[in-house]
């Protein structure tokens with residue numbers, strides 16, 4: 154499999170982290186998204202949405218949308234990350250959908266704007282509202298993690314693989330302080346201590 158990716162991307166890191174956890178080998182092909190490298194004809198043929206990550210399977214089929222790729226890999230390689238009980242699964246799906254609507258736009262997008270010199274007048278106006286919503290998202294996670302070791306119970310699941318990447322770098326760009334969320338800090342340390350753990354910049 155080939156993972157078309159950009160190393161600082163949390164969306165790509167979700168897939169690299171899952172592959173590390175499951176012991177799956179992927180070849181990384183890197184793109185610089187700040188230079189429009191995901192908008193070439195050949196890239197758009199893989200993902201018409203012009204965004205990494207894209208997972209290219211051995212038969213050439215291309216999958217996009219990070220959480221769809223997580224689910225595909227977890228279903229192909231059954232493990233406790235995606236249990237069969239429908240209620241437990243629904244709880245995991247809940248976190249995956251929530252991540253895309255309530256977490257990623259408020260935490261990942263401001264991080265990118267502020268660390269990659271991508272701020273515009275419009276984004277400046279949007280920033281305070283995004284930060285308010287991002288704080289609400291981090292508070293919600295912190296409260297869930299006060300009650301249990303991981304997001305969807307006391308064992309690690311796909312929900313944690315999905316939410317770890319942008320949460321652990323939330324401070325980059327200066328909008329958030331993780332010291333305000335002690336249960337998230339404990340959860341980050343627990344995940345970083347796992348023997349298969351790889352950092353975000355590991356190719």
Ligand SMILES: N[C@@H](CCC(=O)N[C@@H](CS)C(=O)NCC(=O)O)C(=O)O
Nearest residue numbers: 162164186203204205206218219220
């Ligand atoms: N919802 C998508 C978001 C993917 C996304 O936003 N990718 C960004 C990098 S993290 C990108 O490729 N941006 C390049 C562009 O939009 O030109 C996912 O979860 O995969």
